[in-house]
Amino acid sequence: MCGIVGYIGDEQAAPILIDGLEKLKYRGYDSAGVCTNDGEKFIVEKEKGKIEVLRKSTGDGKKISGTVGIGHTRWATHGEPSKINAHPHLSRSGSFAVVHNGIIENYMELKSELSQNGVKFTSATDTEVVSQLLEYYYSGNLLDTVIKIMPMLKGSYALGIMYRENPDEIIAVRKGSPLIIGIGENENYLASDVPAILDKTRNIYRLAANEIAVIRRDSITVYDTDKNVVEKSVETIEWSMDAAAKDGYEHFMLKEIMEQPKAVHNTIAERIKDGKVVLDEIHLTPEQIRNFDKINIVACGSAYHVGVVAKYIFEKILRKPVEVDVASEFKYRNPIIDEKTLTIVISQSGETADTKEAMYEAQRKGSYAIAIVNVIGSAIATDANDVIYTLAGPEIAVATTKAYSAQLAVIYLMAIYFGDILGKISEEDYKNYVSELLALPEKIKLILKKTEDIKNIASKLFARKDVFFIGRNIDYALSLEGSLKLKEISYIHSEAYGAGELKHGTISLIEKGTLVIALATYEDLHEKICSNIEEVQSRGAYVLGIGCENRQHLSHAADSTIFIPKTCDIMLPSLAVVPMQILAYYMARFKGCEIDTPRNLAKSVTVE
Ligand code: G6P
Numbered sequence: 001m002c003g004i005v006g007y008i009g010d011e012q013a014a015p016i017l018i019d020g021l022e023k024l025k026y027r028g029y030d031s032a033g034v035c036t037n038d039g040e041k042f043i044v045e046k047e048k049g050k051i052e053v054l055r056k057s058t059g060d061g062k063k064i065s066g067t068v069g070i071g072h073t074r075w076a077t078h079g080e081p082s083k084i085n086a087h088p089h090l091s092r093s094g095s096f097a098v099v100h101n102g103i104i105e106n107y108m109e110l111k112s113e114l115s116q117n118g119v120k121f122t123s124a125t126d127t128e129v130v131s132q133l134l135e136y137y138y139s140g141n142l143l144d145t146v147i148k149i150m151p152m153l154k155g156s157y158a159l160g161i162m163y164r165e166n167p168d169e170i171i172a173v174r175k176g177s178p179l180i181i182g183i184g185e186n187e188n189y190l191a192s193d194v195p196a197i198l199d200k201t202r203n204i205y206r207l208a209a210n211e212i213a214v215i216r217r218d219s220i221t222v223y224d225t226d227k228n229v230v231e232k233s234v235e236t237i238e239w240s241m242d243a244a245a246k247d248g249y250e251h252f253m254l255k256e257i258m259e260q261p262k263a264v265h266n267t268i269a270e271r272i273k274d275g276k277v278v279l280d281e282i283h284l285t286p287e288q289i290r291n292f293d294k295i296n297i298v299a300c301g302s303a304y305h306v307g308v309v310a311k312y313i314f315e316k317i318l319r320k321p322v323e324v325d326v327a328s329e330f331k332y333r334n335p336i337i338d339e340k341t342l343t344i345v346i347s348q349s350g351e352t353a354d355t356k357e358a359m360y361e362a363q364r365k366g367s368y369a370i371a372i373v374n375v376i377g378s379a380i381a382t383d384a385n386d387v388i389y390t391l392a393g394p395e396i397a398v399a400t401t402k403a404y405s406a407q408l409a410v411i412y413l414m415a416i417y418f419g420d421i422l423g424k425i426s427e428e429d430y431k432n433y434v435s436e437l438l439a440l441p442e443k444i445k446l447i448l449k450k451t452e453d454i455k456n457i458a459s460k461l462f463a464r465k466d467v468f469f470i471g472r473n474i475d476y477a478l479s480l481e482g483s484l485k486l487k488e489i490s491y492i493h494s495e496a497y498g499a500g501e502l503k504h505g506t507i508s509l510i511e512k513g514t515l516v517i518a519l520a521t522y523e524d525l526h527e528k529i530c531s532n533i534e535e536v537q538s539r540g541a542y543v544l545g546i547g548c549e550n551r552q553h554l555s556h557a558a559d560s561t562i563f564i565p566k567t568c569d570i571m572l573p574s575l576a577v578v579p580m581q582i583l584a585y586y587m588a589r590f591k592g593c594e595i596d597t598p599r600n601l602a603k604s605v606t607v608e
Pocket of ligand 1: 300301302303304346347348349350351352355398399400601602603604605
């Protein structure tokens with residue numbers, strides 16, 4: 001989703017801004033622009049399309065003078081991707097420049113009021129109302145004017161603002177969408193995310209909701225909306241740019257697939273001590289845990305798919321009802337939850353607007369929210385009642401892989417931890433679960449060794465037009481993720497079905513050559529899925545089966561097979577997801593797709 005950068009110092013700003021934007025392009029974008037102040041005037045350059053186009057028109061930014069500026073990558077919401085709709089947006093006389101991430105929900109109303117007062121708009125964006133409002137209400141002091149207009153803006157947003165007559169100041173505002181300030185020496189930075197500034201500084205302030213920062217060369221002052229100064233503590237980023245670099249791999253996605261053993265290991269290692277699962281992050285007493293009568297899981301995208309897997313696991317082990325909701329639907333169905341419902345929120349970025357709003361809705365209804373989040377200090381992590389961090393490291397590719405695996409690892413930890421407290425796990429099962437969990441990283445490594453074999457399978461299948469993923473029980477939950485992975489990066493149409501459900505309609509789409517990927521890892525229903533394989537094969541489908549090693553039945557039933565090592569049934573998804581990720585990656589690669597930044601998608605979706 002949109003990315004914001006800002007710089008104020010003694011260096012030429014535009015090259016720094018463009019380099020920063022380059023590092024935010026993983027968020028997804030369709031146009032880019034910068035605005036600097038050269039001491040007398042604003043210089044604005046914007047281009048539709050890739051950052052390379054902006055690089056070319058500005059000579060990597062060197063043609064643009066000025067030592068203060070703001071830049072932006074836009075992911076279109078209001079108005080098509082175009083040069084005019086690209087940010088920064090200026091006010092009518094050109095004295096205010098604004099970059100924005102998020103949505104101004106009442107922009108139509110504001111636009112019509114301003115238009116009635118003679119203000120002319122040039123773009124179709126919601127953002128332009130902000131620059132126009134600043135000019136319209138300007139009181140002689142930028143900070144006061146920003147504070148004045150904030151209550152007029154409905155929605156969730158992060159803003160970077162400059163005033164032409166004051167080249168010594170950038171103002172940053174956060175209400176919803178993430179924003180960090182990089183602290184330098186006689187220079188400071190602004191960004192939507194850490195990678196944009198990590199080669200410049202490791203010390204940052206993370207703005208909280210409704211905070212306003214006045215950023216100058218030699219000072220940063222953060223205010224609340226009553227203009228009280230907020231004391232912020234400096235956060236030092238421990239990870240290095242190497243973690244956000246491709247490290248010799250052609251794509252971040254492949255690198256992140258390969259990092260999964262480490263991501264899972266790091267996530268579980270410190271939380272298993274002397275054979276016991278220790279979740280110090282959860283501040284609930286055993287009595288509170290026993291008192292929950294229901295679990296409610298909310299998330300989006302792949303994180304939602306982790307939630308679906310979790311439903312099978314929690315219901316099996318804890319014997320408590322679990323509801324899983326796509327976060328964007330949850331809030332608007334007036335869900336029946338109260339203080340006896342435990343809410344689990346899953347999010348890699350910790351900033352997904354729908355997930356965040358769903359969590360707030362659950363909390364308003366009295367539910368206790370535990371968040372599983374990868375990005376430290378993100379909004380969901382900060383606002384949840386408890387947070388369990390996945391230690392997957394920064395994930396750059398839009399299509400998640402290692403964060404998905406790390407989230408699953410946390411689900412197993414929670415299932416064992418809660419199961420023990422609720423007295424639902426025997427000593428023997430407890431030991432078995434813990435030893436299988438500790439063995440997962442090595443077993444994932446064994447699957448990664450099959451990458452060449454899977455690539456070979458992908459080379460034969462990448463031209464298929466329609467793919468159906470089928471599975472039963474936990475395999476069905478996993479098939480949702482397999483299907484999403486394939487379609488989001490390869491643009492091949494794909495759907496996931498409970499294998500028994502296929503014959504209630506969708507089987508009519510199966511014809512000669514249709515690819516069906518059958519997940520058959522779950523022992524208890526092995527015969528049944530093999531029957532479903534035969535059903536689609538007899539209608540012409542080509543079946544790729546994914547199952548546990550030594551399953552002769554599957555080898556006979558499917559046209560080709562990928563085998564994974566055995567583990568306990570609740571942890572099968574952690575192994576079976578890996579060949580599907582590799583398959584999706586190579587199918588997309590053989591098709592020549594832009595794997596790390598698929599069209600129309602964003603890594604961090606900060607609008608509802
Ligand atoms: C976007 C990403 C997905 C991700 C989803 C939820 O759609 O492209 O990969 O699963 O957002 O993101 P979150 O950061 O909340 O896990």
